[in-house]
Amino acid sequence: MSRSYKKCVVEVFIRNEDVPITVRARKVSEHPCVNLGCIAERVEKIMPREDGKVLALVKKQAIKYDYELKVVDVNTFLGKLKARLRRNKKCPAVVLQRKKYWKN
Numbered sequence: 871m872s873r874s875y876k877k878c879v880v881e882v883f884i885r886n887e888d889v890p891i892t893v894r895a896r897k898v899s900e901h902p903c904v905n906l907g908c909i910a911e912r913v914e915k916i917m918p919r920e921d922g923k924v925l926a927l928v929k930k931q932a933i934k935y936d937y938e939l940k941v942v943d944v945n946t947f948l949g950k951l952k953a954r955l956r957r958n959k960k961c962p963a964v965v966l967q968r969k970k971y972w973k974n
Contacts, residue, residue: 877937877938878935878937879938879940880928880931880938880940880964881940881952881956881964881966882924882925882928882963882965883944883956883962883963883965884917884941884942884944884962885917885944885961886917886945887915887916887917888913888914888945889913890913920962920973924962924973925941925962944958956970958970960972
């Protein structure tokens with residue numbers, strides 16, 4: 871008989887920040903109907919450097935020890951809810967077997 875063991879789950883709580891990027895296009899022509907100087911805005915999600923370092927370290931260890939890795943973005947609604955349920959207030963944080971680890 872073979873026993874099936876449950877894989878250890880590692881949760882990493884990180885923060886992705888929304889950074890608005892504004893792009894202005896120059897006028898092609900002076901006629902008002904052709905081009906009014908377009909302004910385009912888009913938002914990119916950027917992970918802070920400290921969060922990226924923690925995620926890379928935990929990912930390497932999860933592969934080494936065959937752990938299941940779950941990444942939670944605390945800037946989303948579902949991420950905030952998961953962080954509240956785990957009583958996690960600091961970011962970046964790692965939860966391993968119900969123990970929380972974070973950098974002071």
